[in-house]
Amino acid sequence: DAGITQSPRHKVTETGTPVTLRCHQTENHRYMYWYRQDPGHGLRLIHYSYGVKDTDKGEVSDGYSVSRSKTEDFLLTLESATSSQTSVYFCAAQIAGGETQYFGPGTRLLVL
């Protein structure tokens, strides 16, 4: 599992509420990623980080923000959750100079 954990693992929330998902890694990986996975769409990149305080948008970043104040933690925030953000969210990490990404166990989010 490359030392990647996610919390919470499951969450049910209501439309309009803020939600923060946490990704924590213990291997000092430089790059970290947030994906969402939906039937028919595969894995889509939301945001990624290439170092502390360095982040950039991915393919489906609207409605999401991220922060990385420490190497080991990468937070994904839904400022005002919508039903279209119901999904499984995966965090991943990649060492600098490598190309293989290792994934966390995922967070299943249901927005009612």
Place this chain on the structure above:
Amino acid sequence: EDKVVQSPLSLVVHEGDTVTLNCSYEVTNFRSLLWYKQEKKAPTFLFMLTSSGIEKKSGRLSSILDKKELSSILNITATQTGDSAIYLCAVPNNAGNMLTFGGGTRLMVKP
């Protein structure tokens, strides 16, 4: 824009069968191609193929890269029910810091 297409979308076989999964790609600058297996949880890394390592094998799984055809295949011989999963293919971007994933092939192996 990098693109990865996998086929078939899904596949149902019986234990003992051999299966071949396909992945085709379009990238600005080819660096490598990765295969992942996803059961009911996170994707787990299987293989990475590069220009200098076009063939990889691990037990009953093997993969080959065809740079001329811009494609790769993943073979599974003597399939078992534990091989049931979604198999994902991905290619890194030019900088090597982002992956583009295909939509995956869902394999179901029946006893």
